[in-house]
Amino acid sequence: MTERLSVRKTYKLFIGGAFPRSESGRSYVVTSAKGEFLANASKASRKDARDAVVAARKAFGGWSGATAYNRGQVIYRIAEMLESRRAQFAAELVAADGVAAKKAAELLDAAVDRLVWYAGWSDKIGAIRGSANPVAGPYFNLSSTEPTGVVAVVAPPTGPLLGLVSVIAPVIVTGNTCVVVASERAPLPSITLSEVLATSDLPGGVVNILTGGSEEIAPWLAGHMDVNGIDLTGAAPDLAKTCEELAAENLKRVLRPPADKIDWLADPGTARMTAFLETKTVWHPIGV
Amino acid sequence: MFEYAPAPESRDVVDIKPSYGLFVNGEFVDGSGSAFKTINPASEEKLAEIAAASAADVDLAVQAARKAFTTWSAMPGAERAKYLFRIARIIQERARELAVLESLDNGKPIRESRDVDLPLVAAHFFYYAGWADKLQYAGYGTRPLGVAGQVIPWNFPLLMLAWKIAPALACGNTVVLKPAETTPLTALLFAEICQQADLPPGVVNIVTGAGETGAAVVNHPDVDKVAFTGSTEVGRLIARSVAGTGKKVTLELGGKAANIVYEDAALDQAVEGIVNGIFFNQGHVCCAGSRLLVQESIAGELLASLKRRLGTLRMGDPLDKNTDIGAINSAAQLAKIRELSDAGEQEGAERWSPACAIPAQGFWFPPTIFTGVAQSHRIAREEIFGPVLSVLTFRTPAEAVEKANNTPFGLSAGVWTEKASLMLWTADRLRAGVIWSNTFNRFDPTSPFGGYKESGYGREGGRHGLEAYLDARDGSL
Numbered sequence: 001m002t003e004r005l006s007v008r009k010t011y012k013l014f015i016g017g018a019f020p021r022s023e024s025g026r027s028y029v030v031t032s033a034k035g036e037f038l039a040n041a042s043k044a045s046r047k048d049a050r051d052a053v054v055a056a057r058k059a060f061g062g063w064s065g066a067t068a069y070n071r072g073q074v075i076y077r078i079a080e081m082l083e084s085r086r087a088q089f090a091a092e093l094v095a096a097d098g099v100a101a102k103k104a105a106e107l108l109d110a111a112v113d114r115l116v117w118y119a120g121w122s123d124k125i126g127a128i129r130g131s132a133n134p135v136a137g138p139y140f141n142l143s144s145t146e147p148t149g150v151v152a153v154v155a156p157p158t159g160p161l162l163g164l165v166s167v168i169a170p171v172i173v174t175g176n177t178c179v180v181v182a183s184e185r186a187p188l189p190s191i192t193l194s195e196v197l198a199t200s201d202l203p204g205g206v207v208n209i210l211t212g213g214s215e216e217i218a219p220w221l222a223g224h225m226d227v228n229g230i231d232l233t234g235a236a237p238d239l240a241k242t243c244e245e246l247a248a249e250n251l252k253r254v255l256r257p258p259a260d261k262i263d264w265l266a267d268p269g270t271a272r273m274t275a276f277l278e279t280k281t282v283w284h285p286i287g288v
Numbered sequence: 289m290f291e292y293a294p295a296p297e298s299r300d301v302v303d304i305k306p307s308y309g310l311f312v313n314g315e316f317v318d319g320s321g322s323a324f325k326t327i328n329p330a331s332e333e334k335l336a337e338i339a340a341a342s343a344a345d346v347d348l349a350v351q352a353a354r355k356a357f358t359t360w361s362a363m364p365g366a367e368r369a370k371y372l373f374r375i376a377r378i379i380q381e382r383a384r385e386l387a388v389l390e391s392l393d394n395g396k397p398i399r400e401s402r403d404v405d406l407p408l409v410a411a412h413f414f415y416y417a418g419w420a421d422k423l424q425y426a427g428y429g430t431r432p433l434g435v436a437g438q439v440i441p442w443n444f445p446l447l448m449l450a451w452k453i454a455p456a457l458a459c460g461n462t463v464v465l466k467p468a469e470t471t472p473l474t475a476l477l478f479a480e481i482c483q484q485a486d487l488p489p490g491v492v493n494i495v496t497g498a499g500e501t502g503a504a505v506v507n508h509p510d511v512d513k514v515a516f517t518g519s520t521e522v523g524r525l526i527a528r529s530v531a532g533t534g535k536k537v538t539l540e541l542g543g544k545a546a547n548i549v550y551e552d553a554a555l556d557q558a559v560e561g562i563v564n565g566i567f568f569n570q571g572h573v574c575c576a577g578s579r580l581l582v583q584e585s586i587a588g589e590l591l592a593s594l595k596r597r598l599g600t601l602r603m604g605d606p607l608d609k610n611t612d613i614g615a616i617n618s619a620a621q622l623a624k625i626r627e628l629s630d631a632g633e634q635e636g637a638e639r640w641s642p643a644c645a646i647p648a649q650g651f652w653f654p655p656t657i658f659t660g661v662a663q664s665h666r667i668a669r670e671e672i673f674g675p676v677l678s679v680l681t682f683r684t685p686a687e688a689v690e691k692a693n694n695t696p697f698g699l700s701a702g703v704w705t706e707k708a709s710l711m712l713w714t715a716d717r718l719r720a721g722v723i724w725s726n727t728f729n730r731f732d733p734t735s736p737f738g739g740y741k742e743s744g745y746g747r748e749g750g751r752h753g754l755e756a757y758l759d760a761r762d763g764s765l
Binding site for chain 1 (some may be wrong): 320411427520523524525527528530531532534539541578696711715720721722724725726727730732734735736737738740741742744747749751752760
């Protein structure tokens with residue numbers, strides 16, 4: 001009897017809620033931690049990056065205008081979908097990252113729990129970051145938080161799932177939309193994650209994921225005039241410097257890569273959310 | 289229009305020295321750059337000779353600040369607070385002197401320096417003094433950053449100094465501050481106030497000079513924090529120059545604020561707000577309401593009323609207590625305002641100014657309104673930073689918001705309507721950091737100020753203003 005030949009998945013980009021190949025027609029070989037062939041992933045181009053920004057901008061009005069409660073529900077739904085795909089992700093993590101099965105399970109649990117944690121922040125971050133200001137005069141004066149806009153995210157090269165979830169969730173929970181440059185070496189979990197996102201009631205375009213060369217794609221996003229912020233967590237020092245210089249052109253908010261190695265299992269804190277929040281202060285006279 | 293007898297404020301209250309040095313490590317020292325003069329823009333008379341700080345001078349100032357940081361940051365917050373309270377009190381005691389000096393060096397009417405700038409300066413020091421021993425409750429940690437390099441503009445010289453120095457010191461940082469080249473005098477008087485307050489040497493250092501001095505401050509490798517208020521163009525340069533460093537940066541840059549007047553607005557109040565929005569401080573205000581967006585149905589009536597009101601504004605001697613519009617700060621700024629206004633005419637907008645006598649000496653520009661302005665015109669897109677208002681119209685609230693947000697800037701905006709739900713709907717959609725509804729150009733130390741988009745990042749004022757001067761990293765992600 002012949003052994004059944006498995007049906008492999010084609011790994012594509014995730015733009016505007018759809019799964020296109022790179023318009024450039026390019027792909028690159030992705031191998032396991034042990035060097036075995038895993039897949040030909042799409043190698044995104046400048047045009048793909050720009051299409052992704054257009055999709056993210058298009059989605060911004062609706063997503064930032066949705067109630068915080070609704071955004072929290074959607075992100076909780078992502079956690080539910082991720083939980084239900086445990087087996088698939090565990091296998092992918094073992095292959096991509098070379099971690100043991102037990103470690104893969106731990107990272108997966110942490111990724112699900114992180115989404116749940118961030119989901120709860122949607123309607124609370126404004127309470128801890130806003131303020132009613134006691135001005136010296138007859139004025140109502142209130143400061144509240146608003147999302148920055150379209151944020152480019154250079155995902156960490158390691159921690160292909162937990163690291164990725166930990167950089168995406170804080171950006172979108174407050175109402176931003178994003179374009180993510182996935183880990184170049186281990187991009188496959190990011191595409192599988194986009195399958196989760198696509199089935200989580202997350203509006204198309206809120207998260208867009210590009211695979212390929214981060215050195216090639218990240219600078220296009222850093223210099224893009226319709227991108228409002230950039231998270232350089234996954235960028236090596238030289239790339240981070242180049243991107244920060246390009247980001248100055250329209251004064252993007254820049255989250256620099258951390259000086260020390262990140263422990264993705266640690267308490268995230270609020271800094272990743274507040275890096276891409278604006279404060280709006282509204283004044284109105286009080287009187288009859 | 290009523291005739292007013294001149295009511296000049298006496299300039300005898302302030303003693304201007306013939307020349308000033310740099311303030312480094314608690315003392316005035318010579319600068320090694322070539323000295324420059326600061327003039328009264330209302331008369332072009334020379335006020336004083338000012339030392340210019342070279343890169344070597346800046347280095348000495350940074351070293352002094354670094355040395356002082358050790359003790360200043362370790363001092364109990366309650367003690368730091370008392371120094372700031374002391375400074376606030378001395379500012380109040382010497383308020384008249386500072387106000388006159390500000391008007392002389394800057395050209396702004398004494399009515400504004402006396403009633404707006406100086407009270408806000410003192411209040412800012414009082415406000416942040418109170419934070420110095422309460423940082424653990426603010427939510428940004430309690431660790432200061434180190435040495436702050438601060439570069440400020442000429443439009444509100446002493447107020448911008450207060451916005452920079454008060455929070456920096458409250459959080460335990462030390463500072464090297466560069467005032468604007470055309471308005472260094474109140475900063476140098478502030479240095480004397482630091483001496484009177486017995487502030488430890490090196491906690492505040494003031495280095496005067498032009499752009500090169502500012503660049504030396506920003507690019508000094510031992511500066512941990514850069515704070516800049518000024519043009520978006522320079523803000524971009526700074527953002528680029530700190531790339532790849534560990535320096536924390538806040539930038540408060542340009543603006544092109546929309547001031548939206550709906551048809552149900554209280555028109556007399558709106559007219560006062562429009563005047564305050566664009567003619568306050570000769571329009572030398574980054575958050576000025578420089579684009580008036582008026583609903584088409586009331587445009588004629590509003591403009592007639594606005595023109596009538598402009599006819600009552602008095603332009604002239606900044607030290608005259610009746611003066612509404614003072615001098616333009618410099619010849620260079622006047623040239624820029626003229627160039628952009630000429631472009632407005634060339635591009636087809638209609639220019640109007642009230643009949644208004646222009647003094648023979650000094651730099652002056654009459655209050656000016658442009659009607660028939662299209663969104664593509666330079667006067668609708670570029671920051672003029674002068675007393676020039678561009679008027680555009682709209683039909684629906686959606687169109688008003690669309691036009692208001694059609695700018696790379698996002699510092700401030702105004703909304704005028706008697707309908708609360710429309711006000712909040714509009715405020716919600718405007719992409720700007722400060723929204724004044726049924727008022728304009730209000731400032732308070734408790735109220736965070738700062739922009740969206742290319743108007744910069746970071747907030748000054750309020751609890752939010754502490755974040756710029758604390759190391760809020762929580763050590764994890």
